[in-house]
Amino acid sequence: MAGITDEQWRQAGLLWDYLQMHHPLRHCDAAIGLGSHDLGVASTAAALHHAGWFPRLVFSGATTPTTAARFPRGEAVHYREHAIGLGVPDEAILLEPRATNTSENIVLSRRVLHEAGIRPRSVMLISKPYMERRAYATTRKVWPEVEVVCASGAQRLDAYVRAIGDGELVIDMLVGDLQRVIEYPARGYSVEQEIPPAVRGAYESLLRAGFDSRVIP
Structure with a gap:
């Protein structure tokens, strides 16, 4: 080309x-950092946690063919390590290391939250900028009762x-x-x-x- x-x-x-939802930020009960090739998602999640927009954060994502070379131990694992390196307390982070698509990101993260005793009424979805709308539409399908705020790095x-x-x-x-x-x-x-x-x-x-x-x- x-x-x-x-x-x-x-x-x-x-x-x-x-593809961006342009949601204004607001406080949420929890956040989900959606795994991908883009480590900026973890940086954005760390900044939003430090700003107090949510108390607990799930990083979600397995090793996939498109990210295996960059994140050989899994997207969620590398995101967690990056966020801790940026000062997010380990106890604020939950790990969901099995999801291989957006629907699994949401469904399995909800399970991780529930197993931790967290049943959020509102969730902040943190993703690559152009993944916001797909993440929003997926969550409305598989978790319709939760309120959703989409966020990404402002670029x-x-x-x-x-x-x-x-x-x-x-x-x-x-x-x-x-x-x-x-x-x-x-x-x-x-x-x-x-x-x-x-x-x-x-x-x-x-x-x-x-x-x-x-x-x-």
Whole structure:
């Protein structure tokens, strides 16, 4: 794929903005840090805990094919160690090391919280910026009674691309996450989300241009 055009960056920006929920922060009974390739999730969780937005935190995530090289002992384990290194007390962190998808992140984290005697009425979901909407839609499906606040590191798309170091990969991931937002409700994995026509048009254009390495069959 030859370079990324200005129009493709504009389209990617539409997806980036849509995939974030833009929830205002508020105090929650607990938080779930959703495992991924992005250690920034753990950094964001640590900062939010230090700011007092929640008292207990579950890090969730196993070793998956896309993160095994980066986090060989599992996403949750590495997140926990990183957060402790940033000053989060060990006793504030619960570990969920088995989840391999977003639904499992939520269902298994809820189980870990319940086993610790915590039955939250509100949960803060901490994720990569572009995973917020998928995490929200999944939680509304599998844990509908809990109130959800989505949070992620406050970054512009260009800053995130610089941090990852691969613009094509980032656009591929944006396209892949939006595909899941679109298709997962019919598969029973999440609730429907309204998708503005401009966002859907940008998504379809990027797909046609070949940004599809993270698309599922």
